[in-house]
Amino acid sequence: MTKAKRGRPKCFDEQKALEQAMLLFWQYGYEATSISDLTQALGITAPSLYCTFGDKTQLFYRCLEYYLAHEACSFTVIFQQAKTAKIAIEIYLHENIKHFNVAHKPKGCMFITAAINCPVENQDIQNTVQHYRLNTRTQMLKRLQQGITEGDLPHDAPIQLMVDFYCTLLQGLTLQARDGAETQQLQAVVDQAIKHWDIFLQ
Template sequence: MTDKPVDEAVACSMDAPKKKRGRPKCFSEQQALEKAMLLFWEYGYEATSISDLTHALEITAPSLYSCFGDKASLFYRCIDYYLEHEACPIVPIFEQAKTAKVAFEIYLYNSIQRLIQPNKPSGCMLIVATVNCSEQTQQVQQKILEKRLQEKEKLRQRLKQGILDGDLVPDAPIEEMTDFYATVIQGLTLQARDGATQTQLHKVVEHAMRLWNLFSAK
């Protein structure tokens, strides 16, 4: 009998009762998603191959497909994992901040901490993971665009709440402010990707918040 390498998923299934089918209990889906997420985050969707993923997750391609579906399905799961565990927690920040200005300021500074972390890729995964993708990945790009637009809509809604709360003037240019601060966030991502320090990015936020009064002057 010859020794034959087996991956983690297969090895685990060998210990499980044969009458039970499906994903092995000792396969850590969360750890697998985290490893896959880091690859997509660092190298982007298109540049990350199935071979890269199976090597990082230490499983075979059939096991990967069985657990997560195709590459695109795994990528979408990784995006959701990123938003839940790595991205700036925009909802609680916006809910707890007393004013729209405070909400945006906290959000921007918190985002910088997420954009530059030790031992993790820089930038926002929602922005960098589909940069330079080809036409063959249009569906993937569209889905990520929808995610970005959802995040942008949260900015718009918090500004509208600012008008209702009275800390923004009734005729504040909500659309312009949304576009401006969404652009700032995207710019921070690209600067972080290019090696900017937290100090440099903090200066950008300082200037961006000084412009708040130009938008919302009473």
Template sequence: MTKTTTDLAVQHTDVQIKKKRGRPKCFDEQQALEKAMLLFWEHGYEATSINDLTHALQITAPSLYSCFGDKASLFYRCIDYYLEHEACPIIPIFEQAKTAKVAFEIYLYNHIQRLLQPNKPAGCMLIVAAVNCSEQTHDVQQKVLEKRLKEKQKLLQRLQQGIVDGDLAPTTPIEEMTDFYTTVIQGLTLQARDGATQEQLHKVIEHAMRVWDLF
């Protein structure tokens, strides 16, 4: 039987409908990154499953893979999203502060505000999201370590600038200072995760800044 023009039109429409049904579900990529970031931030990389992610993002696994790649790739995107939107803006603080000491003090107090945000996981995602991972996630842990080391390098560079500007003596052991304040910063995260209050963390900073002149 010869197909009529109407039959061909109906067939063409059916094909179009099938193609549309096969397309990935539309979603806001930035909103999806934020939701995924919160999951990784709260539960860590290894404990967050693909099922957890697809449920939170309300997308299918194929859509997730199509847009973000594998779980590790999505995690790296979330780390970058965290650094851009949630982490304490270290560079503007360091650039605007008149001395290295003022820069560190302002940064520490602002950092605490980021560690204890309402309706957000406590602590710094760079520290808590990839701890206690298995050997199978070594690459993920290494990537996060590299991010942390870059943040640590910014501390050292600000101390070096303090020597150039003259507010730190040329003999100041800035590598030791960097290690010390990095340890304080990381310790604040663990205290925040354990339920320490803002007042308690402020006291830690007060003592940490008193140590400044001992170096």
């Protein structure tokens, strides 16, 4: 009886390689990161990369999922546990800043910085990253709608405008972090932005 041939065993840690690839995309973006950059950082050959992760685009999508699971600030618990919509948004913004300035990791948010310079032919990359950002907007809007239902926001609160404002702030904060702004500076900006909460309700 002929034994079936076994595939060659992997000689690298797939999760560790995925983390390294994520850091590279996060730091330099999808377009500026080459296969050569990836194989060098991961310490594997191009055939091993393609065999394990598929092409560069598939690897990037895996890295986005890894980032979401291990690095991104999760709104789920914050929005569920916060007693009011205002507290939910305030905590979420401050927690994001903690993730923007982690030692020995790229600054800012990968969902904002990793696909900025993609050309038209990579529109699918832009669309995928945008999907993650739009989900944040959607969940923020739902939390403000919950605030109206629970009575801590008036029924006529301009919640869409509020979401636009705080999401724009969040994107600005990540770029400030990339430019070297310290955590305390960014936290102070959030403190000022939260003080403007009541202006929306006048």
